[in-house]
Amino acid sequence: MSDELKRGLEGVLVAESGLSHVDGEVGKLVYRGYDIDDLAHEATYEEVLYLLWNGELPTRTELDAFTAELDAEHDVHDDVLETVTQLADAGERPMAALRTATSMLSAYDPETDADAEDREAALNKGRRITAKMPTVLAAFERARQGNAPVDPDPDLSHAANFLYMLTGTEPDAVSEETFDMALTLHADHGLNASTFAAMVIGSTMADVYSGVVGGIGALSGPLHGGANQDVMEVLHEVDDSAKDPVQWITDARDAGRRIPGFGHRVYKVKDPRAHILEEKLRDLSESADDTKWLEYTTAIEEYLSEDEGLAEKGIAPNVDFFSGSVYDHLGIPMDLYTPIFAVSRAGGWIAHMLEYQEDNRLIRPRARYTGATDAEFVPIDER
Numbered sequence: 001m002s003d004e005l006k007r008g009l010e011g012v013l014v015a016e017s018g019l020s021h022v023d024g025e026v027g028k029l030v031y032r033g034y035d036i037d038d039l040a041h042e043a044t045y046e047e048v049l050y051l052l053w054n055g056e057l058p059t060r061t062e063l064d065a066f067t068a069e070l071d072a073e074h075d076v077h078d079d080v081l082e083t084v085t086q087l088a089d090a091g092e093r094p095m096a097a098l099r100t101a102t103s104m105l106s107a108y109d110p111e112t113d114a115d116a117e118d119r120e121a122a123l124n125k126g127r128r129i130t131a132k133m134p135t136v137l138a139a140f141e142r143a144r145q146g147n148a149p150v151d152p153d154p155d156l157s158h159a160a161n162f163l164y165m166l167t168g169t170e171p172d173a174v175s176e177e178t179f180d181m182a183l184t185l186h187a188d189h190g191l192n193a194s195t196f197a198a199m200v201i202g203s204t205m206a207d208v209y210s211g212v213v214g215g216i217g218a219l220s221g222p223l224h225g226g227a228n229q230d231v232m233e234v235l236h237e238v239d240d241s242a243k244d245p246v247q248w249i250t251d252a253r254d255a256g257r258r259i260p261g262f263g264h265r266v267y268k269v270k271d272p273r274a275h276i277l278e279e280k281l282r283d284l285s286e287s288a289d290d291t292k293w294l295e296y297t298t299a300i301e302e303y304l305s306e307d308e309g310l311a312e313k314g315i316a317p318n319v320d321f322f323s324g325s326v327y328d329h330l331g332i333p334m335d336l337y338t339p340i341f342a343v344s345r346a347g348g349w350i351a352h353m354l355e356y357q358e359d360n361r362l363i364r365p366r367a368r369y370t371g372a373t374d375a376e377f378v379p380i381d382e383r
């Protein structure tokens with residue numbers, strides 16, 4: 001047993017997985033062997049979910065059947081919608097509301113008591129969770145605005161349906177395509193912190209709901225999923241400062257600030273997902289004739305790419321650097337960015353839990369003990 005300590009488990013191999021691979025040196029991401037660029041441009045999120053959960057790309061017939069099964073599960077129980085409204089009224093944060101409501105969904109799952117080893121039941125639960133999370137999140141946002149929820153439309157794609165339930169209006173083709181792409185880009189990413197959290201939970205043979213709820217918790221932090229909102233806040237800060245973006249970033253760096261949307265534990269070059277979202281940001285900015293966020297992000301990226309210190313450490317833009325401004329163009333409120341990430345990544349969490357449980361071994365590392373070993377116990381009334 002090695003006593004070498006690896007803080008943050010950096011670089012430690014804990015499992016084998018055929019789901020996704022991140023090559024951080026060249027900036028390449030594959031899901032089950034397929035390049036993320038091809039999947040984002042050529043496949044729908046539904047196809048990607050099928051791929052992750054079943055191991056191969058679906059035929060047209062298989063995809064139609066799978067999509068129909070997903071569509072049949074978008075509705076959520078009225079009790080959950082009521083709770084979502086109460087959470088909105090209480091001023092709960094969207095990510096926490098999503099966590100609470102996702103947990104509550106399990107009470108209405110017809111297979112909630114299924115044996116943990118029942119793989120079919122686990123897949124069914126995974127499908128229900130993935131289908132219902134967008135409904136929950138859209139209902140929460142509408143409740144915050146004092147609006148009634150919009151019923152899901154089974155004729156719309158997963159991506160279009162979310163935007164429809166959020167706004168009450170069917171999205172145009174560009175918005176649907178962009179959002180679908182964003183869902184695909186965020187669906188899986190090796191053993192990131194939230195996926196590992198879900199896997200640890202799965203390794204106790206706990207159920208899929210517990211793993212997804214744990215994943216949401218892990219994703220909520222600013223070092224992980226929370227960074228996309230932080231990036232948008234930075235862009236607003238630049239705007240409010242009335243400074244030129246180069247001056248703003250110079251001052252921010254001089255003040256020792258860490259810039260959200262830059263840096264990654266695995267990527268040492270620009271994240272391939274960032275390239276794709278940058279392309280989408282460019283399209284959306286040009287078609288809206290509003291290039292402000294594009295100009296700011298480009299200026300910040302150019303400035304930071306010339307910083308030799310950062311380059312030496314392999315600090316380059318990650319997916320979050322562009323996702324926020326893309327969502328802003330789609331009219332999505334800032335504090336929904338991280339919950340949207342969760343809505344997409346749930347597909348990956350579920351896939352990893354199921355994969356790991358097929359050859360399960362309880363995940364149980366050790367800590368090097370640095371506390372006392374010979375403390376003398378004194379009864380409470382004598383201290």
Ligand code: ACO
Nearest residue numbers: 223224225227258259260261262263264265313315318320
């Ligand atoms: N801006 C400036 N410097 C940075 C940044 C940044 N965004 N990120 C890392 N660094 C520097 C650190 O200061 C550190 O420098 P030092 O060695 O001189 O002390 C060095 O790079 C290494 O940083 P660590 O925090 O040790 O690297 P780690 O691998 O633990 O961190 C992380 C990765 C957490 C993502 C980090 O880069 C970060 O905080 N980025 C900003 C938040 C962010 O964008 N998170 C989203 C990640 S992608 C995702 O979850 C989808």
